Amino acid sequence: MKITLQDAWGLASDRRFDNLDMPILHDPVNYGAKADIGSHYGEFLSLSTDLPRSAGAFTQFLAGEKSEVSELPFEQRISAVLRYLSSPMRFEPLNSPEVHYPVSSFGGLLSCGIKFVCRHPEKNGYAEVFHFYGNYHALEKQHACVEWPDALPIGEWLVVITGQYWTVGRKYGDFSPFGVVLDSGIILAQLQYLLNLFGIGFSTGNLDLNRIGERVIPTGSFQQVLAALPISVPDEAATMLNGSLKPMEIAAYQEPKGITERFSLLNDTVDLLSASYEKHWPESPENAETESDAQLLQSLPDTDILDVIYNRTSSSDRLGFSQINKMLDGEFLQRFMKTFHKLRSRRALLPLEDKLMLNLAWINNFGPSMGLYNDQAEPIYIAQDTKQFRNILQDRLYSTNQKYNIASMTLEMYISVDTYQVSEFAGNSAFRLAHMAAGAVAHDMCLVASLFGAFARPVRMFRDTKLQQRLGLDGQLLMQVLVGFNRYNNYALTIL
Ligand SMILES: Cc1cc2nc3c(=O)[nH]c(=O)nc-3n(C[C@H](O)[C@H](O)[C@H](O)COP(=O)(O)O)c2cc1C
Numbered sequence: 011m012k013i014t015l016q017d018a019w020g021l022a023s024d025r026r027f028d029n030l031d032m033p034i035l036h037d038p039v040n041y042g043a044k045a046d047i048g049s050h051y052g053e054f055l056s057l058s059t060d061l062p063r064s065a066g067a068f069t070q071f072l073a074g075e076k077s078e079v080s081e082l083p084f085e086q087r088i089s090a091v092l093r094y095l096s097s098p099m100r101f102e103p104l105n106s107p108e109v110h111y112p113v114s115s116f117g118g119l120l121s122c123g124i125k126f127v128c129r130h131p132e133k134n135g136y137a138e139v140f141h142f143y144g145n146y147h148a149l150e151k152q153h154a155c156v157e158w159p160d161a162l163p164i165g166e167w168l169v170v171i172t173g174q175y176w177t178v179g180r181k182y183g184d185f186s187p188f189g190v191v192l193d194s195g196i197i198l199a200q201l202q203y204l205l206n207l208f209g210i211g212f213s214t215g216n217l218d219l220n221r222i223g224e225r226v227i228p229t230g231s232f233q234q235v236l237a238a239l240p241i242s243v244p245d246e247a248a249t250m251l252n253g254s255l256k257p258m259e260i261a262a263y264q265e266p267k268g269i270t271e272r273f274s275l276l277n278d279t280v281d282l283l284s285a286s287y288e289k290h291w292p293e294s295p296e297n298a299e300t301e302s303d304a305q306l307l308q309s310l311p312d313t314d315i316l317d318v319i320y321n322r323t324s325s326s327d328r329l330g331f332s333q334i335n336k337m338l339d340g341e342f343l344q345r346f347m348k349t350f351h352k353l354r355s356r357r358a359l360l361p362l363e364d365k366l367m368l369n370l371a372w373i374n375n376f377g378p379s380m381g382l383y384n385d386q387a388e389p390i391y392i393a394q395d396t397k398q399f400r401n402i403l404q405d406r407l408y409s410t411n412q413k414y415n416i417a418s419m420t421l422e423m424y425i426s427v428d429t430y431q432v433s434e435f436a437g438n439s440a441f442r443l444a445h446m447a448a449g450a451v452a453h454d455m456c457l458v459a460s461l462f463g464a465f466a467r468p469v470r471m472f473r474d475t476k477l478q479q480r481l482g483l484d485g486q487l488l489m490q491v492l493v494g495f496n497r498y499n500n501y502a503l504t505i506l
Contacts, residue, residue, distance in 0.1 A: 013278040018441050019429045021275070022188050023486060024474050030184040031273055034117075035471075041181050044119055048264035053255045054148040055140070057089040059506060065207055068315040068461050069307040072352045073299070077315075080209025084243065085250045087208040089147070093506060094204050094319050095197065096124055097144040102500045105326055109505075111144075112319050113196045114456055114468050116189030118326070120144070121177045122197045123233065125152070125226055127168040131248055135161050139226050140251065146260055147506060149251070156225050163240075167247065169212075170226055171197050171237040175280065179232070179269035187279045189470060191442055192489060194236040195360060195449025196468075200319075201239065202357035203457075207315060211242035214291050214358045220284050232269055234280055236446065285438030292364040295355045306348050311461060318460045325465030325496055333418035334495040338377035343370070343421065344387040350458045351385075354451075362436060363447035367426045367485050371403060374420040382481060391482075402480045406473040419494040420464065425451050426478070426485035448488035455491040467492045 013021070021030065033041035065071075065079040079090065093112075100110040107118035115121060123141065126149065130136035137158035140149040162168065173190040182189060205212050223235035270276045313321075347370075368385035372378050380399055381392035393399035404416045425448045432440040452468040459466035474487040 013275065013282055015282065015433055015438050015441060018279065018282050019433075019486060021184075021279070022441075022445075022488070024472065024476075030275065032183045032185045034181050034183075044180065045177060045263040045266050047261060049259050050150075050262040050264075051257070051259045052150040052152070054143070054146065054150050054258045054260070055251065055253070055255050056146070056148045057092065058086050059089070059147060061086060061090045061093055061506075063316060064314045065316050066314065067312045068318045069310050069312065071203075071207060071315045071356065072310075072349070073303075073307055074356065076209070077207055079207065082208070084246050087210060088243075088247075091201070091204040091208050091210065092124065092142055092144070093147065094316065095200055096120060096122070096142065097147055098505045099320060101503045101505050103503075105500045107326065110323070110502075112322065113193075113200050113453060114322070114324050114466075115193050115196070116178055116470070117181055119178050119181070121174055121186075121190045121193045122236070123172040123174045124197075125170040125172065127158070127162065127170060127222070127226060128248070128251060129162040129164065129166070130155060130158075131252065135159055137162055137225075138251070143260065143262065145262075148258075151251075151255055152228075153226070158225065165242060165244070166240050167243050168217075168222070169201065169239045169241055170222060170235055171201070171239075172223075172227065172233045173236045173283075174233045175276065176232040176265040176269055177263065179273065179276070180266060183273045184275040184279075185471075186273075186276065187283055188445065191236060191283060191445040192449035192452070192468070192470065195446030195451075196453040197449075198237050198239075198360065198446065199357060199450035199453045203353075205239075205241060206356060212239050214239065216287055216289075216291075218286065220286065223284075231265055232276075232280075234284060236283075236442070282438055283442045285442065287361055287436060287439040287443060289361070289436060291361050292359045294358050295351070302348075303352065306345065306352070309345060310349060311463070313461060318457060322456050322460040323465050323498065324456075324467035325494075325498060327496070327498065327500060332497040332499070334497060336374070336376065336420065336495045338374055338420070340378055342377045343372055343383065346421075346458060346462060347385060347387040349461065350454055353454050353458060357450075360443065360447040360450050362427075362432055362440065362443040363450060365427065365432050365435070366444070366447055366451060366488075367428070367483075368451065369424045369426070369481075369483055371399075371422045371424070371481070372420075373400065373403065373416065373422065377420075402477065406477045418496055419492050421493045423452075423455050423491040423493070424478075424481075424483055424487055425489045425491070426483055426487045428485045445488060452489050452491045455493065459493045464493050464495050465498070
């Protein structure tokens, strides 16, 4: 069977969940280990852990001001980019998941891999490929010499984001690719912010991802290249890479065998996700400073940007969800959404991101009136019966194994797409791109929530269709982001 684009849109909605084999829904307690733990032998370059802990206020970043960290030696800058992109950040032994990364991820399993492709120092038309192991904060030289006929320019590396479907396969089965592409959009948004912050230039555009995949993905591995970004590197970058590689054997997750045989839809879904994109990336929104921008920035907390990233949380709390009923003012939603748009203007919009529809439900008892809003924080309708409005939001869990407490939420974002419109525009690639763009938007919400001292939880597996019909949302929901305030008492240790 081959999955068509229409099939894929259908399978991505909860109407078809019953057709998918998803261990987490059938047997949430014993759905199986993430992957097998084993060991891996290779040549590794341990990256600097002497990294900056502050980089200036988040508001300075929003204003486009240059941070002092952009003057650090390249090795420290690239190491810091990787730390704040995909190294484990916090260990919370009493919580699930125990390990927290800088970004939210599908099941907390960080399903995307990061690789660097670098011009071979001696052989023209060849490249070296490095794979980042976050647990060791080290780069492994995965390929010492791989043919790269369309030679990489001098002073440039390619950062490659791979969707490692195997990392979530045992938990999400047939549904795995849907979450992994969302994850890759999150990573791509965060990568852009970090490159900007640490003064590393990059360009966006369409590269042949399948061809890159053929060269950088180990044969037979169930993963795929989902994005690639050329970055500018100084001369010292080449010396850094080959400076002190050391042979090491490390403990590492091993790819489970037989995932694609066990879950029959996987190969076809991933085939569809490999469709290439022919059009230009959308224009990024203007970032001209206005007077109201300056007022906004002055009104925001002066938290350091690295703390905002570190503090980002979806607020998993095994000990219980102790909500805080914040006395929010009537302007809160506007401030929140203006900050969200300002943040987005600090990165390139992803393909199809301009075609996403963003709506918000305001649920808090304080602040604006309860109801549905657009992404400019303007009301679409105010709920006449607030109890009924809350009931609609509460009544959408897919299975009794899911937990969701509406009382803790302040607002929710609904990210949806007109599947017909984007399919006409981008053909089969619409499916991958719309999901990635939705992931990027969800991540922006997570960062802004963190700035405001709130949690933000992107969620995927709810009764979306029911919710959409009852709220009157257009298009198909790709992701929701739940935002709220709670006491976060988890015992946590900082890693790295
Ligand atoms: C693509 C994606 C799908 C997610 N789906 C759900 C979900 O359906 N339900 C849920 O409670 N959390 C969901 N999450 C949130 C993750 O479980 C959470 O980010 C992860 O456990 C790590 O916790 P942290 O973000 O606090 O570090 C999702 C996150 C992503 C990125």
